[in-house]
Amino acid sequence: MPGPSPGPRRALLSLWAALGLEILGLTAVAQEPFWADLQPRVALVERGGSLWLNCSTNCPRPERGGLETSLRRNGTQRGLRWLARQLVDIREPETQPVCFFRCARRTLQARGLIRTFQKPDRVELVPLPPWQPVGENFTLSCRVPGAGPRGSLTLTLLRGAQELIRRSFSGEPPRARGAVLTATVLARREDHGANFSCRAELDLRPHGLGLFENISEPRQLRTFALPPEPPRLRGPRLLEVGSERPVSCTLDKLFPAPEAGVYLALGDQRLNADVTLEEDALTATATATGTAEQEGSRQLICQVNLGGEIRQAQENVTVYSFPEPLLNLSEPSAPEGQTVTVTCTAGAQALVTLEGIAAPAAGQPVQLQLNVTENDDGRGFFCYATLEVDGETLSKNDSTELRVLYAPRLDDSDCPRNWTWPEGPEQTLRCDARGNPEPSVHCARPDGGAVLALGRPGPVTRALAGTYRCTAASAQGTAVKEVTLTVEYAPALDNVDCPDRMTWVEGTEASLSCAAHGVPAPNVSCVRSGQADAVEGLLLVAREHAGTYRCEATNTRGSAAKTVAITVEYGPSFEEPGCPSNWTWVEGSGSLFSCEVDGKPQPSVECAGSEDANEGVVLPLVSSKPSPRGPPPPSDLPPGVYLCNATNPHGSSVKTVVVSAESPPHMDESTCPGHQTWLEGARAAALACSARGRPSPRVLCLRQGAPRPERSRVSREDAGIYRCEATNAHGSDSRTVTVGVEYRPVVAELAASPPSVRPGGNFTLTCRAEAWPPAQISWRAPPGAPNIGLSSNNSTLSVAGAMGSHGGEYECAATNAHGRHTRRITVRVAGPWLWVAVGGAAGGAALLAAGAGLAVYVRSTACKKGEYNVQEAESSGEAVCLNGAGGGGGGEAGDAATESPAGGEVFAIQLTPA
Numbered sequence: 050m051p052g053p054s055p056g057p058r059r060a061l062l063s064l065w066a067a068l069g070l071e072i073l074g075l076t077a078v079a080q081e082p083f084w085a086d087l088q089p090r091v092a093l094v095e096r097g098g099s100l101w102l103n104c105s106t107n108c109p110r111p112e113r114g115g116l117e118t119s120l121r122r123n124g125t126q127r128g129l130r131w132l133a134r135q136l137v138d139i140r141e142p143e144t145q146p147v148c149f150f151r152c153a154r155r156t157l158q159a160r161g162l163i164r165t166f167q168k169p170d171r172v173e174l175v176p177l178p179p180w181q182p183v184g185e186n187f188t189l190s191c192r193v194p195g196a197g198p199r200g201s202l203t204l205t206l207l208r209g210a211q212e213l214i215r216r217s218f219s220g221e222p223p224r225a226r227g228a229v230l231t232a233t234v235l236a237r238r239e240d241h242g243a244n245f246s247c248r249a250e251l252d253l254r255p256h257g258l259g260l261f262e263n264i265s266e267p268r269q270l271r272t273f274a275l276p277p278e279p280p281r282l283r284g285p286r287l288l289e290v291g292s293e294r295p296v297s298c299t300l301d302k303l304f305p306a307p308e309a310g311v312y313l314a315l316g317d318q319r320l321n322a323d324v325t326l327e328e329d330a331l332t333a334t335a336t337a338t339g340t341a342e343q344e345g346s347r348q349l350i351c352q353v354n355l356g357g358e359i360r361q362a363q364e365n366v367t368v369y370s371f372p373e374p375l376l377n378l379s380e381p382s383a384p385e386g387q388t389v390t391v392t393c394t395a396g397a398q399a400l401v402t403l404e405g406i407a408a409p410a411a412g413q414p415v416q417l418q419l420n421v422t423e424n425d426d427g428r429g430f431f432c433y434a435t436l437e438v439d440g441e442t443l444s445k446n447d448s449t450e451l452r453v454l455y456a457p458r459l460d461d462s463d464c465p466r467n468w469t470w471p472e473g474p475e476q477t478l479r480c481d482a483r484g485n486p487e488p489s490v491h492c493a494r495p496d497g498g499a500v501l502a503l504g505r506p507g508p509v510t511r512a513l514a515g516t517y518r519c520t521a522a523s524a525q526g527t528a529v530k531e532v533t534l535t536v537e538y539a540p541a542l543d544n545v546d547c548p549d550r551m552t553w554v555e556g557t558e559a560s561l562s563c564a565a566h567g568v569p570a571p572n573v574s575c576v577r578s579g580q581a582d583a584v585e586g587l588l589l590v591a592r593e594h595a596g597t598y599r600c601e602a603t604n605t606r607g608s609a610a611k612t613v614a615i616t617v618e619y620g621p622s623f624e625e626p627g628c629p630s631n632w633t634w635v636e637g638s639g640s641l642f643s644c645e646v647d648g649k650p651q652p653s654v655e656c657a658g659s660e661d662a663n664e665g666v667v668l669p670l671v672s673s674k675p676s677p678r679g680p681p682p683p684s685d686l687p688p689g690v691y692l693c694n695a696t697n698p699h700g701s702s703v704k705t706v707v708v709s710a711e712s713p714p715h716m717d718e719s720t721c722p723g724h725q726t727w728l729e730g731a732r733a734a735a736l737a738c739s740a741r742g743r744p745s746p747r748v749l750c751l752r753q754g755a756p757r758p759e760r761s762r763v764s765r766e767d768a769g770i771y772r773c774e775a776t777n778a779h780g781s782d783s784r785t786v787t788v789g790v791e792y793r794p795v796v797a798e799l800a801a802s803p804p805s806v807r808p809g810g811n812f813t814l815t816c817r818a819e820a821w822p823p824a825q826i827s828w829r830a831p832p833g834a835p836n837i838g839l840s841s842n843n844s845t846l847s848v849a850g851a852m853g854s855h856g857g858e859y860e861c862a863a864t865n866a867h868g869r870h871t872r873r874i875t876v877r878v879a880g881p882w883l884w885v886a887v888g889g890a891a892g893g894a895a896l897l898a899a900g901a902g903l904a905v906y907v908r909s910t911a912c913k914k915g916e917y918n919v920q921e922a923e924s925s926g927e928a929v930c931l932n933g934a935g936g937g938g939g940g941e942a943g944d945a946a947t948e949s950p951a952g953g954e955v956f957a958i959q960l961t962p963a
C-alpha cells in the first residue's frame with residue numbers, strides 16, 4: 050500500500066538498508082542531546098500477526114509523544130518517557146511506524162520498519178486436461194497466491210518425484226507477493242497415470258526464520274493415442290430374419306486400449322459386444338440377430354471412443370426374410386401303383402422349382418403326380434426356392450424321400466440259390482430280401498427243422514449243408530426260395546467206413562473197401578506198404594494178402610491218410626507134432642493134452658471120447674490162451690480113442706487121438722488099513738497092505754525103529770508102527786500102519802482084606818486080570834449072601850456086615866474076545882466070630898484056624914482048561930463052570946490059549962468076633 054509520498058520513503062528505506070538502522074540512530078544521538086527511540090526498529094512478522102512496539106525518549110520532560118502507524122492497535126501502555134503499543138493484524142507487506150516525542154518544542158522522532166511474510170499456504174497446480182493426446186504439448190501451471198516475500202520463493206514442478214523445472218524469484222522487490230510458474234510439457238505414453246505436482250519453498254532462514262515448504266495436491270495426467278483411421282468393421286451384408294451372424298470391429302494402435310469404449314449397433318439395436326484386447330489392438334465381437342422388425346436396410350455401426358474422441362465405422366446390412374420351401378407328399382408311404390402328388394411351395398417372394406419344373410411366377414407352387422412303382426421306393430424329391438435380395442440370389446431347398454410299400458423279392462444277387470463254403474471259418478450267411486417294409490427273412494429246412502442263422506458270422510459246419518426254404522415275409526406279402534448250402538471239407542477216414550482192421554477169408558473174393566467222407570467226394574486209393582500199385586477191384590483172397598495198406602483220400606479241400614491192416618483168415622488143420630496121435634495120461638499129474646491147430650482165427654479144439662467106455666468124456670486140453678482158471682485137471686480119464694474137432698468160423702477139422710491112462714501108486718484105508726491087529730500065538734502073518742496104480746505098484750512095509758525079527762508065531766513084541774511104501778513109474782505113495790497084538794485073559798491076583806473080620810464087619814475081595822483087549826471081570830458069590838457090592842469096573846467086591854451066610858466060595862472071572870479065565874477064593878466063617886482064611890495058590894486043603902469058632906471054608910476051584918463062557922453065574926446056587934469047545938471059533942487063537950493057572954487055589958477068611 051503505497052503511502053502518500055512513496056518516493057522519499059522508498060529512498061529512506063534504501064538508505065537504511067544501506068547504512069543500517071543502528072548507524073542512523075547513533076547519528077541522531079550524536080546530533081541531538083535528546084532523542085526518541087523505537088524498539089524493535091526492524092521486524093519481520095507473519096502476515097496477520099501482532100507486535101509490541103516500545104517507544105521511548107530520553108527527554109526529561111517530554112510534552113507529548115506517540116506512535117504513528119496505520120496498523121491496528123490493541124492496547125497501549127504508557128509511562129513518563131515511554132509508551133508501548135501492541136500492533137495487531139499486521140497485513141501490510143511493509144510499514145514504517147514512527148515514534149515521536151515533543152521535547153522542548155522540538156520533535157524527536159524515531160522511525161521503525163515492519164515487514165510481513167506469508168507462508169505458501171496455497172500451492173495450486175492448474176487442473177490438467179482430462180485426456181491429453183500423446184505427442185502434444187500441454188501446460189503445467191503452478192500458482193502460489195499471497196506467499197512472500199516473492200524474493201524468498203522457489204517453485205518446482207514435479208512429475209512424481211522428478212523435478213521438471215525449478216524457478217527461484219530472488220531479486221524481486223520485498224513487497225512482491227505471490228508467484229506463478231508455467232511449463233510446457235510434451236505428453237508421452239509413459240505419462241499416462243503420472244502424478245504432477247508443484248512444490249513451493251519460502252526460505253526465511255537468512256532472516257532468522259525457517260524454511261517454509263508446501264506442495265500442491267497432485268494432479269494425475271491421462272494420456273491417450275487414437276489413430277485417425279476408422280475401425281475395421283466386419284459383418285454380414287445380408288442378414289436373414291431369425292438367423293444369427295457374427296460381427297466384429299477392430300481398431301489398432303490404441304492407447305491405453307483398456308480405457309477405450311466400444312459401441313456396436315445394428316440399426317438402433319445395440320449389440321452386446323465381447324471386447325478382447327491384444328497389446329494396442331481392440332476387437333469387439335458380437336452376434337447380430339435378424340428380427341422381423343428390422344427387415345429392410347440397416348446400418349451396422351461400430352464406434353470406438355477414447356480420451357473423448359470417437360472413431361466410427363459403419364456398413365449397410367439388409368435384413369431379409371426367406372421362409373423355407375415346403376415339399377409335401379400326398380402320401381409319404383404309398384403302396385405300389387398308387388398315385389402320389391408331390392407339391393413344392395415357398396414364401397411369397399420366392400420362386401420354386403421341383404424336379405426341374407419351375408413355377409410360372411414367384412409365390413406359386415409346383416405340383417407333380419406319379420404312379421409309384423417299386424423303383425420309387427427311397428426316391429428323393431427336391432424342392433428348390435430362390436429369392437433375390439439386394440442384388441444377390443439366395444436359395445433354399447427341401448427334400449423328402451418317398452416310401453413305396455411293396456411285397457418281398459428274393460433276388461439271386463441278394464439271396465443266392467447255391468452257397469458253397471469251406472467248412473470252418475466264420476461266414477455270414479446272407480439271404481437278403483428287398484421289400485418295403487423291410488421283410489423278415491428266415492431260412493429253415495423244408496421239414497421244419499434247423500433254422501439258418503442269417504446275417505451273423507458263425508462257423509460253417511457240415512451239419513449246415515442241405516436245402517433250405519427261405520421265406521421273406523412282410524405285411525405286403527411273402528416270397529419263398531429254395532436255397533442249397535454246400536459245405537466243403539477235407540476228406541476224413543473214419544473207422545466206420547474205412548476200418549483200421551479188415552479181415553478177409555482165404556479163398557473168398559474181397560475188395561479193400563475204404564470210403565472217405567468229404568465234400569466234394571474224395572478219391573480214395575490204397576497201396577500195400579512196400580508196393581507201388583494201388584489195390585483196386587475184387588481180389589481172390591490168399592494168405593499173402595494180409596498186411597498193412599496205406600489209404601489216402603484226396604479232394605480239393607485236402608487229403609487224409611490212414612493205415613489199414615488186413616488180416617486173412619482160414620480154416621483149421623492139424624499137424625502131427627502140434628497135436629500127436631498118441632497120448633498117455635497120467636492120473637494126478639495134472640498134465641493136459643496139447644493139441645495145437647493151425648487156423649485163423651485160432652480154432653477152438655475139443656477132443657471127446659468116441660467109444661462106449663469114454664463116450665462123452667472130454668480130453669483136458671492145454672489152453673492156447675493162458676487163462677488163470679482153466680478146467681481143473683481130471684481125476685479120472687478113461688483111455689481109448691478120442692476125436693479132436695478143431696473149429697473156427699471158417700470150418701472144422703477132425704483128428705483121432707489114442708489115449709492111454711496110467712496112474713501113480715495110491716494107498717488108502719481100504720487097500721492098506723491104518724490099524725491092524727494080530728493075536729498072540731498065531732502064525733506069523735504079513736501086513737495086509739496093497740496099492741492101486743498103473744503099472745501095478747510094488748508095496749514094501751517096514752517097522753519103524755527096530756526091525757521085526759523073523760519068527761514063526763506072533764508075539765506081543767510084534768506090536769508097533771509100520772511104514773508101507775508103494776512105488777511105480779509115476780511115483781510112490783506111503784502109509785503108516787499101526788499093528789496091535791492081542792492075548793487071552795489071566796486072573797493074575799485074587800485077594801481078600803482085611804485078613805480077618807468080626808461078624809458085622811466089612812471086607813473086600815480084589816480081582817486083577819491081565820488081557821488085551823482088557824477083560825470084563827465078573828463074580829460068582831455063594832448063593833444067598835447078602836449086602837454084596839461091586840466097584841464100577843467090577844474089580845472089587847465088597848461085603849458090608851459080614852455074617853455067616855457070607856461063607857463060601859467066591860469066583861472072579863476075566864473074559865475078553867480071546868477067552869475066559871477064573872480063580873476062586875473060599876470064605877470060611879468061624880462062629881461066633883468069623884475068620885477068613887486066605888488060601889494059597891493051590892492050598893484048598895490048608896486050614897488056617899487062629900482061634901476056636903465056626904469056620905467057613907471056601908474052596909476055590911478053577912475050571913479046567915477050555916473056553917469060558919462069559920455068563921453070569923451068581924444066581925445059581927453053585928459055581929458054574931461052563932466047559933465048551935467052540936465058545937470063540939477063533940481058530941488059531943483057540944489053539945494058542947493057555948491053560949488057566951488057577952487050579953485048586955483056596956483062600957480062607959476067618960471072621961472073628963470083635
Ligand SMILES: *[C@@H]1O[C@H](CO)[C@@H](O)[C@H](O)[C@H]1NC(C)=O
Pocket residue numbers: 099123124135137138
Ligand atoms: C488486545 O488486548 C487485550 C487486552 O489487553 C488482549 O486481551 C488481547 O489479546 C489483545 N489482542 C491481541 C490480538 O493481542
Ligand SMILES: *[C@@H]1O[C@H](CO)[C@@H](O)[C@H](O)[C@H]1NC(C)=O
Pocket residue numbers: 184185186233235
Ligand atoms: C512443444 O513445445 C516445444 C517448446 O515449447 C516446441 O519446441 C515444440 O515444437 C512443441 N511441440 C508441439 C507438437 O507443439
Ligand SMILES: *[C@@H]1O[C@H](CO)[C@@H](O)[C@H](O)[C@H]1NC(C)=O
Pocket residue numbers: 346363364365
Ligand atoms: C449405404 O446406403 C446408403 C443409402 O442407402 C448409401 O448412400 C451409402 O453409400 C451406403 N454405404 C455403403 C458403405 O455402401
Ligand SMILES: *[C@@H]1O[C@H](CO)[C@@H](O)[C@H](O)[C@H]1NC(C)=O
Pocket residue numbers: 386388419420
Ligand atoms: C397309373 O396307374 C393306373 C393303374 O395302374 C393307371 O390306370 C393310370 O393310367 C396310371 N397313370 C399313369 C400316369 O401312368
Ligand SMILES: *[C@@H]1O[C@H](CO)[C@@H](O)[C@H](O)[C@H]1NC(C)=O
Pocket residue numbers: 466467
Ligand atoms: C446251383 O444251381 C443251379 C441252378 O440254379 C443248378 O443247376 C446247380 O446244380 C446248382 N448247384 C451247383 C453246385 O452249382
Ligand SMILES: *[C@@H]1O[C@H](CO)[C@@H](O)[C@H](O)[C@H]1NC(C)=O
Pocket residue numbers: 630631
Ligand atoms: C501110436 O501107437 C501105435 C500103437 O502103439 C503105433 O502103431 C503108432 O505108430 C503110434 N503112432 C505114432 C504117431 O507114434
Ligand SMILES: *[C@@H]1O[C@H](CO)[C@@H](O)[C@H](O)[C@H]1NC(C)=O
Pocket residue numbers: 694695696701703
Ligand atoms: C466138429 O464141431 C463142429 C462145431 O461144433 C460141428 O459142426 C462138427 O459137426 C463137428 N465135427 C465132428 C466130426 O464131430
